[in-house]
Amino acid sequence: MARISGKDAVVSQEKAQGIPAVKDKVALVTGGAQGFGEGMVRELVSAGAYVYIADMNIDGATQLSETLNQEQGSTRTFALKVNVTDEESVEAMMDHVAKTTGGLDIFISNAGVLKAGSVKEMTLRDFQFVTDVDYTGFFICTKFASRLMAVQNKPTGEYFSDIIGISSKSGLEGSNKNGAYAGAKFGSIGLTQSFALELVSDNIKVNSICPGNFLDGPLWSDPDRGLFVQYLKAGKVPGAKTLGDVRKFYEDKVPMKRGCETKDVVKAIYYIVDQKYETGQAVPVTGGQVMLN
Ligand SMILES: NC(=O)c1ccc[n+]([C@@H]2O[C@H](COP(=O)([O-])OP(=O)(O)OC[C@H]3O[C@@H](n4cnc5c(N)ncnc54)[C@H](O)[C@@H]3O)[C@@H](O)[C@H]2O)c1
Known part of the structure; x- marks a missing residue:
């Protein structure tokens, strides 16, 4: 058997014990079937969380869920079909969550789309497609997730939960010929700040993460x-x-000379969930490419 030593031993010990901030918590990741979302699902499961994989691509979500449950030897993930631009679909998803696990600790609004193009050429249809998913979708998801989370806090007034929007470095600075995307991502930070102010009384923290490429x-x-x-x-x-x-x-x-990886984003998730004295923030994870003023 290969011996594990040094840094690897620490990592494998951490994985076996789980990450305290998320261990045994119930999380939901929209757009969880591929890309950043898939990476977040994998990391959260190995950190000890139960994870809903919510995606329009239900085949991809189901396949991922089955693989992870098999690897874990128990039901740690559930696949859910959702269209985040459709109120009825999001409401049905949250009803399903309420019936299945009875609650939700971490909602990650990750589903997103990008259509680049010149402002002189872009069709209104394309502009609205991006806005619907990346901006309006965050509103719809927060509307229904926050209702369920608020109920969890009622009995004691001491139950913290998290809504986390996956914005972008393009939510912090403009993006050439990519205005629909940057506009929606900037807007989602405005929603983050506003929802945070309202939902603080329910102990729901609302923050965004702004990953690099x-x-x-x-x-x-x-x-x-x-x-x-x-x-x-x-x-x-x-x-x-x-x-x-x-x-x-x-x-x-990128000053740090590499692209952003899921492990970088997940560290920001752990920080946000663990930190009980912050809300309404947009946390950059860009290797120094975008710096806050
Ligand atoms: N890829 C990057 O370089 C990058 C950088 C910064 C931020 N982001 C953001 O990270 C998030 C994930 O990006 P990615 O590159 O992993 O995307 P991706 O295209 O690889 O995956 C997106 C997932 O979202 C799902 N999806 C799309 N529309 C949906 C809808 N209406 N309802 C439900 N699910 C839907 C897709 O089926 C897919 O599984 C997005 O919000 C994106 O804007 C990405």
Whole structure:
């Protein structure tokens, strides 16, 4: 048997014991079937949480849930079909949660879409598609998640829960030819601050996380439709001849010289949940690419 030593031993011990901030908590991740969401689901499960994988892509969510339950040897995850832009669908999802686990500790509003384009050319339809998912979806999800979470706090007045929006570094600074996305992500931080002010009386903390580019995720690395392929074909990166050149261009924009990874985002989740004296914040996780004023 291989011996585990040093840093690996600490990591494996932590995993066996779970991460105290989330161990045995019930979490829900929208858009949990792939990308950042999938990574969050995997990390949260290995940290000891029970996780709803809520996605429009129910096949992907179900497959992931089955795999993780098998790996864990028990039912740690549940797949749920949801469209975050549809009130009835989100309400039904939260009803299902209430009936199944009786409550929810951590709601992660992660489902998001991106359609880039010039303001001179973008269709209203595309603009509204992005706004519906990335901005309005956060409102709809918070509406129904907060109702359930508020009930949990009623008996003692001491039960903290968390709503976490996955915004973006493009929620902190503008993004060229990507206004629909940046506008929605900026807007979601306005919602975060406003909902935080209201929901503090229910002990519901509302915060956002602003990740940098997830260069290893499907959005960037998909071999057919990923942004590396699109940007190479469109000649968006001056002088780039290969996918590697495009990737390096984006890595070089980051002071820490790499893309954002799920493990970086999950550390921010642990901090937010563990910290009982903060709400309404937008936490950057960008390797220094975007700094707060
Ligand atoms: N990829 C990046 O570089 C990056 C950087 C910063 C922030 N983000 C944000 O992180 C989040 C996840 O991004 P990703 O790159 O992992 O995305 P992704 O496209 O890989 O996955 C998104 C998931 O959301 C689901 N989804 C889409 N619309 C939905 C809807 N209406 N209802 C329910 N589910 C829906 C999809 O089925 C998919 O499983 C998004 O909010 C995104 O804006 C991404």
